[in-house]
Amino acid sequence: MRGLAVVEDLLVILREVRDPRDFTARHDLGELLFLALCGLVCGEKTCVEIADFASAHEAEFREVLALRHGTPS
Template sequence: MESPALSSVIDSLNQFNDPRDPKKIIHPLPTILFISICAIFCGANSWEDIVMWAEVHKKWLSKYVDVSNGTPSYSTIRRIFMIIKPACWGALTQKVLSSHHSNKKAEVHISIDGKTLRGSKCAAKDIRAMQIVSAWSTENNIILGEVKTDSKSNEVTAIPLLLALLDLEDATISIGCGSFLTTSNYPI
């Protein structure tokens, strides 16, 4: 029997626009996103971790999403996340967290930092490694949002875009910049 909480997550995933060619789809987009959400919330840190988690939980997953073609490969999951706008993914995860995290604490301190995603570079296709700027809730131990940096820019231009996605009222923002840390109250 499907839980109401998971039903609302799956309903949200079904609203995502699938940008892929319909003739080439083996795994439905809601399936890939649901697997990814569940695996990430269970501690997956890489594409391979997501696939491994899906393989271990395939029977449970089949109650909620279509895994009739097996679980997606790490490269399929990676490609999906390369074409989905990070702001859309961040909004979706925030929606899921907000509706299902009943004991979520108010944000007092939010840490902002940029990272290079391992495995996102492809020298053969002249694709630069993907840079992501993330906002971390120190009170709730979760990522509040992420923004991909523009290919010809850096973290500094992505930070205002990320801050615009967040509820910052009464929160202190700290930004990791190389070897130093800056802390300030962001003006609302």
């Protein structure tokens, strides 16, 4: 159960990052940064690899993230 608390704490920190995107951005910036961080830690090197990684593990990510519009591509 402590792992979930760590994820939630990390999401709180990532959501403090100012979002420079337009107000019509579909994906939550904190969730997007979390997915990117996870992908990088797991060895993904490009945006495409990170997107593929997030898509392949969507079920697991949905346990801790809302992903209202699915995983970003």
